[in-house]
Amino acid sequence: MEIRINQGILALVEGDITKEETDAIVNAANSRLMGGAGVDGAIHRAGGPSIMDECRKIGGCPTGQAVITTAGNLKAEHVIHTVGPIYQGGTKGEADLLRSAYLSSLKLAAARGLKSIAFPAISTGVYSYPLAEAAHIALKTAVDYLREHTDIKAIRFVLFDRRTYDAFAAELKKLV
Numbered sequence: 001m002e003i004r005i006n007q008g009i010l011a012l013v014e015g016d017i018t019k020e021e022t023d024a025i026v027n028a029a030n031s032r033l034m035g036g037a038g039v040d041g042a043i044h045r046a047g048g049p050s051i052m053d054e055c056r057k058i059g060g061c062p063t064g065q066a067v068i069t070t071a072g073n074l075k076a077e078h079v080i081h082t083v084g085p086i087y088q089g090g091t092k093g094e095a096d097l098l099r100s101a102y103l104s105s106l107k108l109a110a111a112r113g114l115k116s117i118a119f120p121a122i123s124t125g126v127y128s129y130p131l132a133e134a135a136h137i138a139l140k141t142a143v144d145y146l147r148e149h150t151d152i153k154a155i156r157f158v159l160f161d162r163r164t165y166d167a168f169a170a171e172l173k174k175l176v
């Protein structure tokens with residue numbers, strides 16, 4: 001599913017983010033940038049050890065913020081590592097932190113002059129964020145960004161399974 005918003009394209013695809021050819025792919029990292037399961041493990045495995053070397057030098061990243069490294073062996077040029085919130089019932093500021101993870105990544109990409117970016121469904125795996133709510137926040141942040149800025153031309157959500165893709169597609173239809 002693909003829609004034009006202002007001067008940009010917002011796309012939803014089912015797939016593996018490590019195969020993306022966007023200027024940057026986004027990693028759902030943890031705050032120590034120390035690697036883990038899920039999409040983080042997949043990115044470090046596919047990209048090779050240089051990404052972790054850079055993460056180690058950076059040292060960490062607070063929840064809701066983002067840092068950038070090169071992308072090792074991946075086709076993308078950069079990996080933006082952002083840290084989504086661990087879902088703890090929804091009363092611990094999770095929604096604001098999840099929005100901030102997406103927005104910080106978009107702003108960092110734009111500040112580096114990058115034109116295309118691919119996101120996974122941040123916080124919806126090990127961090128247990130309810131899928132429909134997470135999809136709404138992710139897409140609203142992306143749609144608003146494209147409406148308000150013209151620097152980034154393509155935002156892709158690369159969703160690892162059909163259930164996640166379907167949840168994002170349902171939320172996008174409600175939003176636009």
Ligand code: ADP
Binds near residue numbers: 120122125164
């Ligand atoms: P978090 O800790 O932020 O919840 P996870 O990596 O556990 O991060 O999960 C986030 C999402 O990334 C989940 O929907 C998971 O299925 C998905 N995912 C796992 N591997 C990949 C991959 N290679 N490409 C895209 N998405 C992936």
